[in-house]
Amino acid sequence: MSHASPRAHLRARPPAEPPPARPPRPTAPAKAPRRRARTPLLFCAPFLLLFAGMYLAPIVYAAVSSLYAVRRSGLGLTAPTRVFDPLANYARAFQDSAFTGSLGRVALFGLVQVPVMLGLALGLALLIDAKSARGKGFFRLSSFVPYAVPGVSAALIWSFMYSTQSSPVNRLLGPLGFTVPFFDEDLVLWSVANIVTWSWAGYNMIIIYAALQSIPAEVLEAARMDGASALRIAWSVKIPAVRGALVLTAVFSVIGSAQLFNEPAVLQPVSAGAIPSTYTPIMSAQSAVAAGNYPYAAAQSVVLALLVGAVSFTFFKLTSRGGSA
Amino acid sequence: MNLTNARRAGACGVLVLALAAAGCSQSTEGKPAASGKASITFWGWAPGYADAVKAFNASHPDSQVTYQAVQPGAKGGYQKMLNAVKAGNAPCLAQVGYETLPSFAAQGALENVAEHAAASKGDFQEAAWKSVTLGDQVFGAPVDTGPMALFYNKKVFDSLKLQPPATWAEYRTAAERIHASDPDRYISSPYLNYDYAGLAWQTDAEWFGVQGDSWKVSMASAENRKVADYWQGLVDDKLISGAPMYDQAWYTGLGNGDIATVVGAVWQAGVIKGGAKDGAGQWAVAPMPQWDASAPRVGNAGGSATAVLKGCGDAKAAWEFAHWLSTDRATYGALVDKAALYPAAKKLLDLPQLRKPDPYFGGQNIYPVFADAAPKVGSEWTWGPLMTKTAADLDDGLGKAWAGKSTIAGALRTAQDQTLAEMRKQGLRTAE
Numbered sequence: 001m002s003h004a005s006p007r008a009h010l011r012a013r014p015p016a017e018p019p020p021a022r023p024p025r026p027t028a029p030a031k032a033p034r035r036r037a038r039t040p041l042l043f044c045a046p047f048l049l050l051f052a053g054m055y056l057a058p059i060v061y062a063a064v065s066s067l068y069a070v071r072r073s074g075l076g077l078t079a080p081t082r083v084f085d086p087l088a089n090y091a092r093a094f095q096d097s098a099f100t101g102s103l104g105r106v107a108l109f110g111l112v113q114v115p116v117m118l119g120l121a122l123g124l125a126l127l128i129d130a131k132s133a134r135g136k137g138f139f140r141l142s143s144f145v146p147y148a149v150p151g152v153s154a155a156l157i158w159s160f161m162y163s164t165q166s167s168p169v170n171r172l173l174g175p176l177g178f179t180v181p182f183f184d185e186d187l188v189l190w191s192v193a194n195i196v197t198w199s200w201a202g203y204n205m206i207i208i209y210a211a212l213q214s215i216p217a218e219v220l221e222a223a224r225m226d227g228a229s230a231l232r233i234a235w236s237v238k239i240p241a242v243r244g245a246l247v248l249t250a251v252f253s254v255i256g257s258a259q260l261f262n263e264p265a266v267l268q269p270v271s272a273g274a275i276p277s278t279y280t281p282i283m284s285a286q287s288a289v290a291a292g293n294y295p296y297a298a299a300q301s302v303v304l305a306l307l308v309g310a311v312s313f314t315f316f317k318l319t320s321r322g323g324s325a
Numbered sequence: 326m327n328l329t330n331a332r333r334a335g336a337c338g339v340l341v342l343a344l345a346a347a348g349c350s351q352s353t354e355g356k357p358a359a360s361g362k363a364s365i366t367f368w369g370w371a372p373g374y375a376d377a378v379k380a381f382n383a384s385h386p387d388s389q390v391t392y393q394a395v396q397p398g399a400k401g402g403y404q405k406m407l408n409a410v411k412a413g414n415a416p417c418l419a420q421v422g423y424e425t426l427p428s429f430a431a432q433g434a435l436e437n438v439a440e441h442a443a444a445s446k447g448d449f450q451e452a453a454w455k456s457v458t459l460g461d462q463v464f465g466a467p468v469d470t471g472p473m474a475l476f477y478n479k480k481v482f483d484s485l486k487l488q489p490p491a492t493w494a495e496y497r498t499a500a501e502r503i504h505a506s507d508p509d510r511y512i513s514s515p516y517l518n519y520d521y522a523g524l525a526w527q528t529d530a531e532w533f534g535v536q537g538d539s540w541k542v543s544m545a546s547a548e549n550r551k552v553a554d555y556w557q558g559l560v561d562d563k564l565i566s567g568a569p570m571y572d573q574a575w576y577t578g579l580g581n582g583d584i585a586t587v588v589g590a591v592w593q594a595g596v597i598k599g600g601a602k603d604g605a606g607q608w609a610v611a612p613m614p615q616w617d618a619s620a621p622r623v624g625n626a627g628g629s630a631t632a633v634l635k636g637c638g639d640a641k642a643a644w645e646f647a648h649w650l651s652t653d654r655a656t657y658g659a660l661v662d663k664a665a666l667y668p669a670a671k672k673l674l675d676l677p678q679l680r681k682p683d684p685y686f687g688g689q690n691i692y693p694v695f696a697d698a699a700p701k702v703g704s705e706w707t708w709g710p711l712m713t714k715t716a717a718d719l720d721d722g723l724g725k726a727w728a729g730k731s732t733i734a735g736a737l738r739t740a741q742d743q744t745l746a747e748m749r750k751q752g753l754r755t756a757e
Contacts, residue, residue, distance in 0.1 A: 072431070074538040076710055076753045077459060079433025079635075092750070164567050165574035185730075270569050273724025273731075277717040289404070291714035291747050292432050 066090070066298035082295065089299030098278040098287075099300055103307070105189065106280055110257035113193040118249055120197065121204035122242075126234050128205075129212040140209065143202035151199065155266035158195045163270055188267070188274040195263045200256070204249040211245035212238055247319045251312050258308045363642035364389045367631070368406060369420030370397045371468075373663035377656045381649060390418075390646050398422055403429075403713070410434040410635050417637035418465075418647060422629045423456035424519055424708045424716075426464055427533075429632065431710035431753070435464040436633040441644040442466070448652060452704040453669035457630045460535070465632035466647035467669035469660075471590030472698040473523050473613050473624045476597060479687060480607040481510070481585045489611035493555060496586075496614045500564040503585050511566035512559075512585050514575050515727030518716040523590060523626030525552050526706050528616055533709040539756035540710060540748060544719075544741040545734070551616075553733040560729055567728065576600040579608075588613060590626035591695045595665035598685045606684065610691040612698060623701040628669065667695055674699070711747055718743045 066089055068082040093099050124143055128136050146154065160166055162182035170179040182191045215238060223233045239246075260280045268275040278284040281304045288297035367378060367390055378392035393416070395402040403425055409415035410432070421429055429435050442463040446454055453467035477489050482499070485506055490496040500512035516524060522532065530548035534541040543549070559565050566584050568574035578584035580603030587593055597608060613623050631647035633640055650656065652670045660666045661678040668674060679692040709715050722736025748755050 070751050072752045074754050075459070075535060075540060076431040076751070077433075077462070080431075080751065160573065163572070163574055165572075165578075270572055270574075271724065272567065272569075272728035273721060273726070274728075276721040278721075287714060287717055290717055291711050291751075292407075292428065293747070293751065 062298040063302055065295050066302050068295045070293050070295055080292070089296045090303070092296065093299050093303055096284075098276075099281065099284045102278055102281045102284045103304070106257050106260055109189060109193060109260065110254050112190075113196060114250060114253040114257060116193075117197045117201050117253060118204060118246065120201045121249065122208055122239070122246065124201070124205045125208040125212055125242075126238060128209060129238070130230060130234075132230075140206070143205055145202065146199050147203040149199070151262040152266055154199050155195055155263045158191075158198075158263075159267050159270050162191055162267070164272070183267075183271045183274045185274045188271060192260070192263045192267065196256070196260070200253070204253070207249050208242050208245050211242040215241045243319075247316070251315060254311060254315065255308055258304060258311075362387055362389050363639050364391070365418060365637075365639065365643055365646060366391045366393060366416035367418040367420075367646070368393050368395045368402070368416050369631075370395055370402060371420060371629075371660070371664045371666065373660045373666075374420070374650075376659060376663075377650055377653075380653075380656050381646060385646075385649075388642055388646065398425060399713075406634065407432055407434055413636060415634040415636055417633060417639065417643040418631050419634050420468075420629050421465070421632040422627065423453075423467075424522070424627075424712050426457060426630060426632060427459060427708045427710050428712045430459055430462075430464060434635050436635050436637050436640055436643075437462040437464065438633050438640045438644045439463040441641050442648070445648055448648075448671060449669050450671060450699060450702075452625060452702045452706070453628065455704050455706075456628065456708075457632070465630040466644070466651045467628070467630050468651050469592075469628050469666035470669050470699065470702070471523070471592060471625050471627035472667065472695045472702050473527070473588060473590050473626055474691075474694045474698055475611045475613055476587040476589060476593060476608060477611060478579075478582055478585045478604065478607050479609040481582045489609070490614045491612070492618050493614045493616055497555075497559065497564075499585075500559055501562070504564050509583050510585065511578075511583065512564060513587065514566045514568050514570050514578070514584055515723070516556075516588070517570065517720050517723050520570065520589065520626055521719075521723060523624035524556070524588065525549055525624070526626075526703060527613065527622050527624035528552060529622070529703045529705055531706055532715075533707045535707060536756045539754040541756045542709065542741050542745050542748075544715075544744075545738040549737055550734055553737055557726070557733050560727060560733070563729075565727060571596070571600075580604045582607070590628075591667040591692075592627060592665045594683075594686070594691060598683075604685075606687050608686050609689050610686060610694045612694060621701050622703060623698040625702045625706070628667075667692075667699075709744060710753060711744060714747060715740055715744045 065082075067084060067086040069085040069088040070080050071083050072080045124139075127133060128139050133139075149157075161169060164170075164183065167180075167182070173179055181187055219237060219241075220233060223237050228236070259282055261282045264275050264279045265283060268277065268279070277287050277290075281300060285297040285300040285304075288294075288300060365388065367374075369392070375392050375394065378390050381390055382388070395405055398421065403421070406415060406419050406421070407429070415434075426435070439462055442465075445466075449467050450470060453470045457463060457465050457467050475489055481503065482489060485502055487499050487502060488495075490499050496512070503510050503512050525532065525548075528548050528551065530543075530546060530552055532542065532544045532549075534543060556565075566578060568578050568584060575584065579587070579597055579601035582604075587597065589596075594610070597604065612621070615621050631650055633643045633647065637643050651668070652673065654673065654676065657666070657668055657670075657673050658676050658678045661668075661676060667679075668676065674696055679696070680690060682688045682690045719736060719740035722731065722739045723733065725731045726733040726736045745755055
């Protein structure tokens with residue numbers, strides 16, 4: 001009906017008649033802009049509400065509660081009280097060797113694991129993108145599959161692979177007189193890194209691969225015409241072209257490293273003490289919750305968030321400066 | 326004008342959030358409904374609780390209990406309960422393990438129901454009653470207890486012509502014989518947190534105590550040292566398996582004879598049966614090995630209460646259900662079958678379900694062993710106010726100690742120091 005009526009209107013209008021008066025514009029402006037301003041707000045409202053309620057409110061709540069200290073007295077059989085003492089929890093966090101140790105651990109983890117994983121992802125993406133590659137669909141899918149395995153399940157599978165009692169890896173290596181002590185205190189961080197790399201390399205590869213797809217064919221064609229080898233094209237054309245994707249995946253991976261939790265938490269009970277309950281910053285915050293000290297957990301989370309924010313920001317700054325030079 | 330709109334939208338948003346918040350914090354829990362019926366919610370996870378609640382509702386027309394299954398305590402259930410208490414919408418009743426009750430009390434999350442409950446003290450075994458009280462406050466009804474015994478693989482013991490050890494000295498001899506017979510065979514897996522606590526409990530090597538209005542922490546006491554050094558000796562001689570308890574490797578070991586004993590509570594019967602199907606017919610139960618055979622003592626591991634949470638509007642009705650759940654014969658009989666619970670109530674100790682031979686244990690009726698053990702459980706044991714944290718700290722050290730990288734005594738010492746430090750940080754009073 002709605003699309004038939006204007007035509008009927010056109011046909012019915014006698015050509016000689018003067019055009020009908022335009023809608024009364026001059027009286028409208030008072031209302032129309034207001035309506036125009038309201039509409040986007042209405043559309044945004046569901047998002048804004050959820051964003052405020054589910055995202056901003058908890059952050060503000062955590063930040064505010066980190067400024068209080070839990071106080072109990074005597075046997076503590078009544079509800080604890082909170083005293084406003086803005087620096088107490090932060091001072092404690094920086095003196096807490098378990099917490100600062102966990103920060104150092106994830107920093108080291110990120111420094112090593114992120115470049116290794118992204119190097120692998122980039123290499124895979126370039127291989128699958130190569131003109132001569134066969135079975136692209138298969139390799140793309142199979143390297144992406146680990147990402148589809150939920151983090152906890154992946155860690156459980158790997159804990160079986162690592163376990164001193166069941167490790168099939170060590171069973172194979174055993175006859176050669178060589179075993180890998182996956183739960184050795186110095187090695188366990190890299191056992192965790194291996195799980196994370198296994199889970200996420202394919203995911204990052206897909207992002208980089210998608211970026212490779214958007215390189216204009218004529219650019220590659222031109223490079224080939226100039227006699228550039230496949231390796232040379234990859235190095236001088238493709239990698240610079242996916243720079244944005246690399247920066248993005250790097251930042252995500254850095255944040256992921258800082259929030260390391262699933263893998264070490266799952267391995268902890270079978271790690272023969274190599275993974276303590278405060279192994280990563282989030283596990284450390286959890287252990288403060290276990291002690292009933294929510295504000296201290298909040299302070300640790302705030303410190304972690306600020307550090308991650310600072311690192312990501314610096315990383316973006318550095319890489320974008322490099323890009324313009 | 327844009328500003329007004331933004332402001333209006335903002336006001337709307339605030340209103341919605343406020344309404345949502347109000348909706349969350351409006352608790353009607355335990356307040357009599359319009360019909361005059363007491364309405365109570367109960368959070369728990371033990372298999373069989375849902376049916377027990379149905380039976381209660383059928384037989385008590387003037388009460389209405391709603392059961393909601395939650396994750397087992399250590400897997401998130403306790404956190405959910407504490408959060409609900411904080412938000413003011415907690416249920417009246419919750420399943421809480423004895424070891425966690427004082428931590429709940431120290432968070433102000435429990436309701437003192439001594440007024441209604443004190444008269445029922447005599448219905449329960451002494452150690453169980455002690456577990457739900459602190460001073461003269463009562464926080465709920467004890468449901469089950471975890472008297473300990475020795476689960477052993479009879480087939481392995483018979484093949485080496487070994488008798489189940491009656492003392493810890495004999496246990497060590499058996500450990501050597503078993504490992505000597507096959508390098509893959511060990512007498513036991515390592516014990517962590519509350520399973521380890523049961524070993525200490527046997528010698529009354531308390532970890533915590535209350536002295537006036539101060540907490541005493543004694544995890545590194547001389548008595549604890551004795552237990553720690555005994556097991557350290559077994560570790561040093563490589564007589565303990567590396568398979569962590571409740572891990573797949575442990576179940577495999579229980580099934581194929583590589584792990585020959587479990588010193589554990591009555592409910593381990595259900596765990597072993599369920600997890601190590603290959604061991605069917607091979608396992609048996611004997612009394613817990615003794616330090617001094619002339620004065621037998623037994624430890625306790627686990628057991629839980631139906632606790633009344635803070636904010637409950639009808640503590641009387643809540644207590645009534647909690648007491649009924651712990652003492653009703655027909656209901657408890659079903660819980661024995663479904664969850665291998667061992668009653669805390671004295672008059673339930675002769676339930677017919679506790680007299681059945683079990684084919685998994687070679688046709689042995691295992692419950693008399695626990696019935697003998699229950700009265701020998703020391704009733705002086707007290708759990709600390711930050712138990713989740715203490716247990717995690719202890720496990721960090723014990724994990725290394727069992728792997729031979731540090732000592733059990735050191736783990737206890739570190740856990741004690743860390744617990745004391747955290748207690749003092751929060752302002753709890755501690756006694757030296």
